[in-house]
Amino acid sequence: MKDQSPLENLRVVLSRPRHPGNIGATARAMKTMGVMRLDLVRPGRFPDPEADALASGADDVLASARVHEKLAGALEGCVLVAGFTSRPRDLSHPPRALRDAATELAAAARESAVALVFGNETTGLSNAELSQCQRMVMIPASSRYASLNLAAAVQVACYELAVAASAHSLAPARSRKRAKAEDVEALHAHIEQAMIASGFLRPAHPGRLMQRLRRLAARVELEKEEVAILRGMLASFERRRAEEG
């Protein structure tokens, strides 16, 4: 399909949602904005009658929702992953306001799968989860009380994406071929292993080395071919070592 809506490539990922009611309300929020694909990572209870009740007319979104053991599974195939947070976090990239981020996310979704990731109701996204996101997005909120309900946050996010996808006739996306989330993860694993082998990274005292490198990679939006080059380079370093050793 040539001119498919960017919304068809968009998926909402809820990581460790506790309340089934929030899952149902999320499905409804998504569907009102034309977003149909929902992925759940270790939901507290699912399926559940409370989710069904709050989904209202969005039972089809719930019925086709996929459940995963790990966040990585929910991100498979995505070229761009945006993690939502209600506060600036120490590590990784500084958060961007939703409206600014929406343009880029909608443009990317024109070509390939894009994920909007929301964390647990109480604790939000963990640092490990955020490290799998290339973008950190904040919904601007009151400094006195910034605690949006989970489904309400999804509603606002999908609304912004829908407006960005429709209102502006988007410029055609660059013809860059973005690397998929799983390929970038494999690259990180490869780098980590090579650094451990060389003694640069000591597993007992890892510090923030991998975080720094992940932040770097997230910023650059690696292309498929670039990942291949970097992995080839790493392999050559390792091979050489093996031959010489």
Added chain:
Amino acid sequence: MKDQSPLENLRVVLSRPRHPGNIGATARAMKTMGVMRLDLVRPGRFPDPEADALASGADDVLASARVHEKLAGALEGCVLVAGFTSRPRDLSHPPRALRDAATELAAAARESAVALVFGNETTGLSNAELSQCQRMVMIPASSRYASLNLAAAVQVACYELAVAASAHSLAPARSRKRAKAEDVEALHAHIEQAMIASGFLRPAHPGRLMQRLRRLAARVELEKEEVAILRGMLASFERRRAEEG
């Protein structure tokens, strides 16, 4: 107060809301966006424990909510009244999309009281109610399923008003310390030398390898500290080789 936030002049009016849970969720949605005044017209049940439960930390909004017999009472003192509808209506003014309307509403709220009016969960605003509104506002939604939950609609509306009022601004981006050109050049030289040593880059047939890596580095705008990390990593690969060789 001269420079008060427009949000302080904003009030949300729910006309004939049936479910107390929606009233509580509305209070929470408002407060996250800095909107504190809630007016209720003939609510189904209020106050109610269900409203309290869903208000979460916004119990103050509920506690100060005013209850009216008629819509006119809830609109007292307002210079501009915007009625929300999920579908175009026969009568009077054509609806405007929320984003377009938000600018005007936020500007008016700088000076005087402005009301955002939402109707009953099932039937929406009646024609009589809409006739008391000077603006008709639509939240753009999917043509296949446009039924936003009441509190979700309030969340999106207050979010748009808050953005329009620029009441919130994100923390300034971290001041990144960019690497100097000569340090980036030194990194490129280091990479090239390491790749030649490992056999990944053959000087006789360099291809476009270095160009690709330079393009990658240019895109990411390396920080000073990142260059140091990457060079340290390369050095560890080389050292290890030397020790093993």
